Amino acid sequence: MERVFRHFQEDLDTLKARLLAMGGLAEERVRESVRALTDRDQSALDGVLGGDEPINDLHIEIDDRCFKLLALHQPMAADLRVIVAAVKINTDLERVGDLAVNIAEAGKRYLQHPPVKPLIDIPRMGEIAQAMLRDSLDAFVRRDIALAEAVLAQDDLVDALKTQIFRELLTYMLQDPATVEPSLDLILISRHLERIGDHATNVAEDVIFILSARDVRHQGVEPAPE
């Protein structure tokens, strides 16, 4: 029993390490997609488009690890929460990888037009979303409830930036039809970044759920207004 227990803790630690690796990959792909957009770097955008195999492989591997942990060790309440949370976090990270692809796709269309404006808010939004992702995963691994709560607070900042980007681009579109198409792509990219922030928020909520057995979901937190 002692040996099985130690084995379980090792497997759980490996699971956490793999989730961190997946989070690192997802974050890196978001960073690269936004950087390539900002630098108008076509080939880097193609790199993001063609590079989601490692993250997809990790997605399947981590799911598999969770199932094995559940099936072989039949963990009790506290560990059960961690493993089920890992299944959910794994799904969120995989979606973040997909959103990096969506950003790269919109970015490629955006580059077919002259720049609408210098990109400042979108890289800023990207940085915040990446930091949220990193912090939420750190909170998971370090069992840090204060850090998870700090992530939830960041989400308002992302929403405010999204609204600001939308309003600014709307004025361009109303003034000059030539900016309509590229502005639309920037609006879509800001929505993709918002959704990355939402996924980080999901992770942070799972962490709070694990640590406090308190369910912070649906406490007057409505989906972000568009």
Add this chain to the structure above:
Amino acid sequence: MERVFRHFQEDLDTLKARLLAMGGLAEERVRESVRALTDRDQSALDGVLGGDEPINDLHIEIDDRCFKLLALHQPMAADLRVIVAAVKINTDLERVGDLAVNIAEAGKRYLQHPPVKPLIDIPRMGEIAQAMLRDSLDAFVRRDIALAEAVLAQDDLVDALKTQIFRELLTYMLQDPATVEPSLDLILISRHLERIGDHATNVAEDVIFILSARDVRHQGVEPAPE
């Protein structure tokens, strides 16, 4: 042991029934948001905006049922897959409820302007997304792999409609700046409907995973191009 087993099957059946109820609620909210948009029915949109408590309550209840099933019965491989899939499906359905709210929010803004065009493609997209949702849950409960695969095939139709809606609205926006704001809201609504189709696709993939122990995820299925 016999009694525990029967108890487990009953709990599992209840879990499935509650997931179906949740799916019905989510589908109903999507239907109502699109109908209210099409009929320009402000008060029905307000009803959608204020009515997500039942679905949020069910979300927490179902999660709780899954945890209890895992903790009390320590199910083996096949049942384990069903319960972990239920956790994931529950998350997808809750997001669908959020997206109905997003549609209602964009709908309220849309109604502040004269109609851009008669709404035909968006209700059609809504119907397909609802059918996908319904079929994916039926496939889960009835263990119907062919039905789950049919849902996956429908997703291309949703993407094609989304692209068609985008192109049409773009021509309006380029011709007449007065249509820019309301057209943007219709584009966002079509994206929300696309995401509802994506959630139904997730459910269908989980069903195939449960039934065939075959992982259909990441088999060259890239995120939908924008």
